[in-house]
Amino acid sequence: MSTKKLLILPGDGIGPEVMREVARVTAWLSRKRDITFEIDEDLVGGASLAEYGVPIRDEVIEKARTADAVLFGSVGDPAWSHVGFDKRPEVAILKLRQELGLFANLRPAKVFDALVDASTLKADVIKGLDIMIVRETVGGIYFGEPRGIETLPNGEKRGINTEVYTTSEIERVARVAFDLARKRNNSVCSVEKCNVMESGLLWKEVVTDLHAREYSDVKLSHMLADNCAMQLVRNPAQFDVIVTGNLFGDLLSDLASMLTGSLGMLPSATLGAVQEDGRRPALYEPIHGSAPDIAGQGIANPIAQILSFAMLLRYSFDLQTEADMIEAAVAAVLATGLRTADIMSPGLARVGTDVMGEAIVRELDKM
Numbered sequence: 001m002s003t004k005k006l007l008i009l010p011g012d013g014i015g016p017e018v019m020r021e022v023a024r025v026t027a028w029l030s031r032k033r034d035i036t037f038e039i040d041e042d043l044v045g046g047a048s049l050a051e052y053g054v055p056i057r058d059e060v061i062e063k064a065r066t067a068d069a070v071l072f073g074s075v076g077d078p079a080w081s082h083v084g085f086d087k088r089p090e091v092a093i094l095k096l097r098q099e100l101g102l103f104a105n106l107r108p109a110k111v112f113d114a115l116v117d118a119s120t121l122k123a124d125v126i127k128g129l130d131i132m133i134v135r136e137t138v139g140g141i142y143f144g145e146p147r148g149i150e151t152l153p154n155g156e157k158r159g160i161n162t163e164v165y166t167t168s169e170i171e172r173v174a175r176v177a178f179d180l181a182r183k184r185n186n187s188v189c190s191v192e193k194c195n196v197m198e199s200g201l202l203w204k205e206v207v208t209d210l211h212a213r214e215y216s217d218v219k220l221s222h223m224l225a226d227n228c229a230m231q232l233v234r235n236p237a238q239f240d241v242i243v244t245g246n247l248f249g250d251l252l253s254d255l256a257s258m259l260t261g262s263l264g265m266l267p268s269a270t271l272g273a274v275q276e277d278g279r280r281p282a283l284y285e286p287i288h289g290s291a292p293d294i295a296g297q298g299i300a301n302p303i304a305q306i307l308s309f310a311m312l313l314r315y316s317f318d319l320q321t322e323a324d325m326i327e328a329a330v331a332a333v334l335a336t337g338l339r340t341a342d343i344m345s346p347g348l349a350r351v352g353t354d355v356m357g358e359a360i361v362r363e364l365d366k367m
């Protein structure tokens with residue numbers, strides 16, 4: 001394999017500490033599997049604001065553009081919550097998604113057998129659960145115009161955001177969902193609110209047409225977003241792949257992730273379109289945020305960040321064996337009873353971030 005360029009952006013809060021555990025895994029890859037990366041690292045979010053006065057520099061966006069893959073930590077810092085929207089730490093991830101055209105966010109919600117009891121749902125409801133949410137990430141109400149806060153003639157203020165989707169935006173993300181379903185359980189549930197929103201009506205029409213034209217071998221169903229939230233809690237096992245817009249995907253993926261017991265467990269991949277030269281821009285990040293309340297204490301769960309790295313190996317570098325090994329190592333460590341605070345159950349061994357990272361690499365060493 002030629003040397004692959006990796007850009008690492010740890011970000012804020014627990015980002016840097018969980019990212020440190022990934023370094024153990026990259027070290028293991030080079031030691032045991034002869035796989036090395038050209039790694040560059042930079043600041044984003046509050047960390048970048050503090051140093052450079054902006055949540056992300058153009059230079060960093062350029063680096064992300066030329067990297068073979070980006071591994072992102074998390075952004076968000078209460079110190080910057082009072083500033084305008086363009087100066088929020090969160091702008092870093094939103095800009096990366098938009099500038100690199102990362103339109104399809106893959107968020108798996110998979111339950112590890114060892115963690116069945118960590119879920120707030122009954123074990124028989126979530127055992128063996130394996131859902132993939134495909135969330136559109138560069139359109140919809142996050143980016144739609146007009147937007148803003150205006151002052152009305154009577155002095156009152158009005159906040160505006162606009163939900164917009166075009167045919168091509170819907171089609172390309174639906175294609176990702178159908179393609180994934182073919183490699184999984186061959187079923188897609190498309191989620192919108194066509195009962196109240198025109199953009200939802202179009203979403204449903206476009207997905208239905210695309211399905212009839214190109215994917216009639218895949219089972220397709222449609223669901224209203226509120227019902228989907230309810231069904232995810234009532235009977236999550238009915239779902240295989242869920243495809244939905246930006247805002248509903250944001251909500252439903254947090255909901256789905258909690259079925260698995262902890263936000264600290266789940267990785268995600270955000271993919272762009274395949275370029276003419278065959279490259280596909282891609283960014284990998286845990287679903288959890290920067291968790292400022294526990295940052296710096298060494299107690300954060302590094303598993304979502306490590307599994308995000310495994311996804312990176314799988315989707316960007318086609319290193320299926322190594323990705324499988326990392327996922328198996330995580331499962332093995334959990335089976336031995338080690339737990340970070342967020343997934344702790346009575347009678348098990350509570351460990352910190354670094355001990356968890358070390359334990360995962362020790363399992364890898366045994367393979």
Ligand code: IPM
Pocket residue numbers: 075076090093094250
């Ligand atoms: C996510 C996060 C982001 C989003 C924030 C940090 C802007 O919640 O990735 O789900 O809303 O997309």
Ligand code: MG
Pocket residue numbers: 250251254
């Ligand atoms: Mg979110």
